[in-house]
Amino acid sequence: MPLPYIPNTDADRNAMLQEIGSEFVDELFKDVPKECLNVEFKLPYPLSELELKAEFKQLSNNNASLDNYACFLGAGYYQHFIPSVVDHITGRSEFYTAYTPYQAEASQGTLQTTYEYQSLVCQLTGMEVSNAGMYDGGTAVAEAALMACRITKRNKVVVLSTVSPMYYRVIDTYARGHNLPVEKMGPDSVNLDLDHACLIVQQPNFLGYFDNMKTYAQKAHDVGALFIVIFDTISLGMFQPPGEYGADIAVAEGQSLGNPISFGGPGLGIFTCRREYVRQIPGRLVGRTIDTDGNPGYVLTMSTREQHIRRERATSNICTNEALVALATTVYLTALGKGGLQQIAELCYHKAHYAAAAIDKLKGYSLVFHQPFFEEFVVRCPIDPQRVNEALFKRGIIGGLDISHMIERSMLFCTTEVNTKEEIDKLVNILSIF
């Protein structure tokens, strides 16, 4: 049976082979060692579209989708409302099936939307420069640490202990590659010296509450270290952006801005910095310029930082990034606009506070922290959180993240605008059983 993705027929192939001067296709593989050619490949028998769609349905049904469960799980990846326009725009195949805009004249769509992306991200964060995006939040913060080491010519990285353990692991992986020591410091024991390249702080932190960022910025700047902030995107609809409290580099996971959770990937590494550091930034940048007729247009720019020009002296090895996710983010921020994003942030804030207050009132449950928070909060449970989660799951709810290994019998709950009052009340009701 011919394959739908290979348009040539046997007649086409024979005609082409004749032009090439080969009788058999394997003559074209003559440089491959004979003993290695045409070996057996044990793969499942090919299936038609109809058959395989049925299998995929099965695979999909074997997952508890958030479409069928109320979800109070966050910890870095969040369920948020995605307007339909986002998918319709990213689904346009001119965007979808293009690649990196090396030929600017045929890629103005990708280039101009990336320029819009960089602009919107700067507006949101209060930072001066944004690149076109990194793989995800974890790699963005790891690359930020490497960038800080390049700028300060120092090699010690400090991570505040309230940074997400998922991010910490990525920083640690990248730092080991570079032989950079990483130190974890508690909020009350930050003690920097002249060997430290950067202080990395998350706002709101992994446990959900807001820290006094100006104090940390001061501590970093006092010793000439850079202040690296991991921010939460949606919270910036309400809360102070990193550009206003002294961040030198600010990064985030961009998934919340118009992208499905998708089992944790693809995400988007938002990466911003102060203008003076732009020549040390990793990844792609799009700039506005003019063409030979004097009309405005857009190009990939400052490429001398990048691997395809600078090779071993590049600021990073990153090439392909998450362009389509950045496009979704651009459309999302445009659809919401200033008022929409503020309203979404406020919905998250009020619903989370409603949920937190109701749970705090339950016998045996208490909020662990009392600092201001956005949409996540830590609850101490009367019993092992895993048992609480099992009970919730049976009743159609995916509960919070069990963080008992960090704080005894505790869970990190998240409430966003997608959680209805009914869902929250149901959660509280089930919790009250224990």
Added chain:
Amino acid sequence: MQHYLLPDISQPGKIGCTIPSLDVSPAELPPKELLRQDLELPEVSEVELVRYFTALSKLNYGVDTGFYPLGSCTMKYNPKWHEDVAKLPGLTSIHPYQPATSVQGALQLMFELQEYLTEINGMDATSLTPMAGAHGELANIFMVKAYHQRRRDKKRTKILVPDSAHGTNPATAAMCGFETIVLPSDDDGNLALEGIRSMMTEEVAALTLTMPTTLGLFDPRMIEIAEIVHNKGGVLCGDGANLNSIMGKVKFGDLGFDCVQLNLHKTFSTPHGGGGPGSGPVCVKSKLSDFLPSPLVAMNDGGYVFTEPAKSVGNMGTNYGNFGVMVKAYAYIRSLGAKGLREVSENAVINANYLKEMLKGYYHLPYDRTCMHEVIFSSKYQRVKGVHTVDIAKRLLDYGVHPPTVYFPQIVDEALMTEPTETESKKTLDEYIDIMKKIAEEAEENPSILHSAPYNTPVRRLDEVTAARKPDLRWEIKGTKL
């Protein structure tokens, strides 16, 4: 070409979607110093938004638009129904931290994909976690570093990289603190064996090699190269960027590679999205499997679970890699099977060799031998008339074709790296051949046409020098009080 930007169509009071109202009683607001003073984002209605972005999409060129022979990028057609299955709610609306027992379908898919990729590459284990090709390269070099460290072999500070390699190869070596040693290619486009023999010392941690090479050639002395590297205790790292020519025909493991990174978005036909998301799994032989990036998916009595390799180099990203891309690659492998993958490679190689034969009289062919999935021409003949590769590329745009990769590999002067892929018909190739012949004729008779090309694109040649010197990287609208 539309010259306006979002702030130009923004008007106070507009919005592009609806927001639900608050259904709980509002809480007390946090202290004012935590709140932002202003937020200025464009305000655009839904219809204006859709028209703005639709107009921009029309300025783009994708695989669905037409022929896109961008060498080394494998711009093949992406089956539409793979996009549909990847959108099933059970595959998109699942949280990375929900219990493993509640995502058995996702884990099964990842487990089976690991198995398929291990088999396709003749390796022993696979980690799906890297999120692009260069990210997979990084995982490979992290493993090389950890492997030698574990053996307490501290003298290996260098990595060999061929002169024809992608820039990501040396950049990756540098990210892991290795010194890059450049290996020369010989006149036939193969690695100079004498060069490898003399440079492959016990200070070398690994040789990173793209096979087929970035010159689109299969090095006939592959087995000898692997032996030289292994005899000196080095690791042979494969860059799988060009797997599309040998998939289903040859296994990296059989050729002596110890690890290889893949590009699912290239070889396994997931859309390139204007530059990602990609997916860059790494497949390794058993000597490296304990070092694989975390997590892997394993099967036990109770079902599928995440596991961490004993000496894992760590986590490459926040979660488990680009799951959304894996789904499409899985669909591709399942819909083609072993026989289909073999046909893909064979057709990709036939198409490239056909272009080579039909155009070699018109464009200089630096390596006149059987190529694999891509063919490198140069504009050496045209240079006599003052026409350069960039001029030919820009002229192709006027004829409605996306140009090949230009000026790469850097060891070929004025390179035009052309990768037709298997998803193009003879008819499309013949049309391209005609266009290329016509451009060669224009270069001969009227080179000035080429110097000023393109004419028919939304913009003409852009001033890249000013863009880099005086970077304009964003628009700015000043904030108003919230």
